[in-house]
Amino acid sequence: MEKQLKYKRILLKLSGEALAGEKKMGLDIPTITEICKSIKKCSDAGAQIGIVVGGGNYWRGRSSDTMDRVRADHIGMLATAMNALAVADVLEGLGCEVRVQTAIDMKQIAEPYIRQKTLRHFEKGRIVIFGCGTGSPFFSTDSAAALRAAEINADILLKATMVDGIYDKDPHKYADAVKYDTLSHHEILVHSLKVMDSAAAAMCSDNKTPILVFDLSRPDNIYDAVMGEKVGTVVS
């Protein structure tokens, strides 16, 4: 029997670092291709997919203490636009129909973000990649993911990370860290579990957006997550 989708409409958050592979900086096309193959499988199975990309492979915070925070965040938003275009290019190379929409107008390069157009693209089977975060400084791309997930009424926000779920403490530092299978939004906020920054976590909680945190070092986890296989930690 053919597998059924568990989540029909998803918002996938990809960190910038995930696009850099072992290089840690810039773009690693073979790594991005593996991620995109998994995304294409979800799309072929009928999932409607919005993607928010981070920019950490190009830019993190401020380059110096004297740099203006707003200017630094603007540079970060441009980094996410570059990543959005790169992911779009690889997905198109695999045969997907893709539209890039940015929260800051750069019309010669991409469509502006217009929610109604996003929904129309989904109806037509297109993947939509959202660039430039929320378009405002002081907000992370996790907040952009939480915002877009709420706006498009996503069934789930898939947060692809470098760890295979949510732990009670940092599993890279503590051998006895315990992984949760499920958590509530309330537990995330009360225990300050490091899933996303507090603004993004609060937005998901307020809008009752479920979050699935999982490991992207195995790219097919994206497909498995969408099909409802047991991966990562679910927050609902």
Ligand code: GTP
């Ligand atoms: P439908 O008309 O619903 O089928 O959507 P569509 O995206 O195919 O049509 P549209 O005429 O909006 O876009 C045609 C192409 O132009 C697509 O590749 C869009 O991504 C692109 N496009 C549309 N608006 C803009 C824009 O403001 N800037 C840029 N750079 N490209 C755009």
